[in-house]
Amino acid sequence: MLAGASFCVPTSKSTITRARPLFTFSHPTKFSVVCGSSGDASNQRGDPEHRDPRTVLVERYEDGKTKRYIFNKSLHLQSLREQEDSLLNEMQKDDSLVSKLSFLSKKFREFVLPASFPESVSDDYLDYMLLQFPTNVTGWICHTLVTSSLLKAVGIGSFSRASVAASTAVIQWVSKDGLGAMGRLFIGGRFGNLFDDDPRQWRMYADVIGSAGSIFELSTQLYPAYFLPLASLGNLMKAVARGLKDPSFRVIQNHFAISANLGEVAAKEEVWEVAAQLVGLALGILIMEAPGLEPYSMHALTWFMLRLLHLWLRYQSLSVLKFRTINLKRARILLKSHVLYNTVPGYIDANREEQLFAWEHFLQPKIVFAVPMEKMICRRDFSFMMKALLKLYSEQKYILFMNLRGSKVLNYYITYKVGATNLTVLKSIWQVYWLHTHHRELDVSDALSFISESLLKLEGGFAGFLKQLENAGWDKDQIILKVPKHLLLEENLFR
DSSP states (O other), X not given: OOTTOEEEEESSSOOBOOSSOSSOBOOTTTSOEEEXXXXXXXXXXXXXXXXXXXXXXXXXXXXXXXXXXXXOTTSOEEEEEESHXXXXXXXXXXXXXXXXXXXXXXXXXXXXXOTTTTTTSOTTHHHHHHHHHHHHHXXXXXXXXXXXXXXXXXXXXXXHHHHHHHHHHHHHHHHHHHHHHHHHHHHHHHSTTSTTTOHHHHHHHHHHHHHHHHHHHHGGGTOGGGHHHHHHHHHHHHHHHHHHHHHHHHHHHHHHOTTSOHHHHHHHHHHHHHHHHHHHHHHHHHHHHSTTXXXXXXXXXXXXXXXXXXXXXXXXXXXXXXXXXXXXXXXXXXXXHHHHHSOOOOHHHHHHHSOTTOOGGGSSSEEEESOOHHHHSOGGGHHHHHXXXXXXXXXXXXXXXXXXXXXXXXXXXXXXXXXXXXXXXXXXXXXXHHHHHTOOOOOHHHHHHHHHHHHHHHHHHHHHHHHHHHHTTOOGXXXXXXXXXXXXXXXXXXX
């Protein structure tokens, strides 16, 4: 029995229970329920009108807004949104430019700096980036001037009309590169937190997107009048691909450097890449000079066949990687095996079983993270369910529930509390797999008892899982499951 556990005393004839529940739950639509803990019994017997309203749960959002759940004097649950209006009031009271831009500055910092900055990086990170920015600006100015000289030198004389044409070509070419740079800017700012979790998947997606971009560039020969839009769109897609490729490959390089030799690993990778580039350029020239490839159709078909071979080889190269880190997909594999067979596969088997192209959204069981309580719980039973779930998960750093009868697919909703860690995420997913393995058609009361039983199984089962995890060669310090920070729960100890 958990500390501070409460009992529900039915005032009607029957109750719905399970074999070994932590609590006994009664459905409010079938009979009335009086809930209370041993320490609060005297207070609960008092006049409802004399009870003070109290906050039992606070939802804290990443943008600074909060939503507070309060039991009023009649013990009816109410929700109250806060801070959104207060922020507007503060901005209206203070007309200074700094105050008005404070809200936007937070979004800007999230776009250009790593999550949890400055704690997540070394002390010299920001100084380096502030100097690196003007360094890169001057480098691209030089690149633009050199590109201008190259284009003017290719088949263009010194006549004024030719000079105008050359200048136009330079502007178009630089504009094409600028549009591509915007793609890389968006990927780095918006999706920078994805690459540590699954670098193989994003490296593969980079090649697929880059191949699509090459199709637009290849079609410029058919439609030369639309060179700029086609080339720009192709360059944009290839820039997006590069934005995915570079950070994901750096994670892969870090995986290789087990002796703190990342610089050497990166340098030797350059040797392999340049050697492949020289061989590829030589073979490409021979193929272009081969008879029968002059028609555009044969040229495009040759490219298409070689590109398919390229993608297949990329997939094979990524498949041989064996990561010892535990990301979400590998965690699913390990937890499913433990719940079903009481075994934990080693890292080689888990990497082999991992699906490279699988999207988390389509994996089963479907898990939705950081769900507000009002979306997690049916409105008809909200007050009753809130009390019950707070009791059930009083000793856990998360709250888990599932959608009930009426849905085609059983979805599991998890929201984490302040102080949750990557081990908390792993623990909550273990409970998901236990529930999914033993799930059945449930009504509200039976679902609560079912969750109560799963929490009993969790205490011993998850400890056994961690022990088997270590015996299988996994490192518990390499769990890279991230707690979603855009919504966290803070309890006010409703016990």
